[in-house]
Amino acid sequence: MSTPRCCIIDAAKGPVTVKIVLSDSLIAGCDFMLADAHGGTIEQWKLTAEANNINRYTIRQNNLALFKDSHLSWQMVYCSMNPKTIEGTVEIFLFQGNEVCKITVPAKWQLTNLPPCKLNTPKSFNDSLLFVVKH
Numbered sequence: 001m002s003t004p005r006c007c008i009i010d011a012a013k014g015p016v017t018v019k020i021v022l023s024d025s026l027i028a029g030c031d032f033m034l035a036d037a038h039g040g041t042i043e044q045w046k047l048t049a050e051a052n053n054i055n056r057y058t059i060r061q062n063n064l065a066l067f068k069d070s071h072l073s074w075q076m077v078y079c080s081m082n083p084k085t086i087e088g089t090v091e092i093f094l095f096q097g098n099e100v101c102k103i104t105v106p107a108k109w110q111l112t113n114l115p116p117c118k119l120n121t122p123k124s125f126n127d128s129l130l131f132v133v134k135h
Contacts, residue, residue: 005105005129007072011064012135013096018072019056020049020092025085027051027117028078034059037069050081056095064133073128079117086114103129 009016022028027050034042042061049055061067078090092107093100107129115121 005103005107005127006132007094007129008102008104008132008134009064009067009094009096011133013064013099015058015060015062015096016064016067016101017056017058017095018047018092019054019095020047020090021054022049022051022078022090023088024051025080025082026078026088026090026111026114027081028076028090030074030076032057032072032074034061034067035071035073036066042066042070067131068133070131071128072131073126075124075126077122077124078111078114079119079122080114081117083116083118087112088114 018032020028020030029046029048031046033044036042043059045057047055047057088111090109090111094103095101115123
């Protein structure tokens, strides 16, 4: 049984921002969904990223009490802009203001056998985390 990935946020702090960081030559697109404890959609968005071009999204839902027991799930597709690059990393960070939110199991993946983007056959994976709100 795997350890659940939890993100601890502070109800007294500002909105939550999601950021994707990629290693050199990677490009990725990600569909995110924030769902409440019952599976109802709170918010959905898309985010793309390239190495050295960090992209971020600030979740519009500012009522952090609604984040209690909510899940952030994503599906990411990725490929390599350089056909010689066959390995890389991707990491997802969450922030409140300039402060990184603690994630119990880092949202970081070592990717191997990266397909070249020019072949138009990207790889993909799904993952998620649970929000824990501290007051």
